[in-house]
Amino acid sequence: MKFKDLTEEEITDYVATKEPLSRGGSYGMMELGAVLIESIEGDFYSVIGLPLNKIYPELKKMGVDILKMKKV
Numbered sequence: 225m226k227f228k229d230l231t232e233e234e235i236t237d238y239v240a241t242k243e244p245l246s247r248g249g250s251y252g253m254m255e256l257g258a259v260l261i262e263s264i265e266g267d268f269y270s271v272i273g274l275p276l277n278k279i280y281p282e283l284k285k286m287g288v289d290i291l292k293m294k295k296v
Contacts, residue, residue: 225253225265225271226263226264228261238260243255243256244257253271
C-alpha cells in the first residue's frame with residue numbers, strides 16, 4: 225500500500241479526526257484513511273487482513289459455508 229503525497233494540512237486534519245489513534249499502522253484503510261491511499265499492490269483482502277477470497281473455498285471444502293451462516 226502506498227500513501228499519496230500528503231500536505232501538512234492533510235496530516236493535521238486526519239490526526240484531528242482521532243481515527244489514527246485506534247488503528248494498527250495509524251490509518252483506517254476502510255474509513256477516512258482511504259482518501260490518503262494512492263495505490264494497493266496485491267490482494268486487497270490480504271492487505272487489510274485475511275485473504276477471504278482464498279479462504280472461502282477452503283472453508284467450503286471443509287463443510288463451512290459462511291454465506292449460509294447466521295449473523296450473531
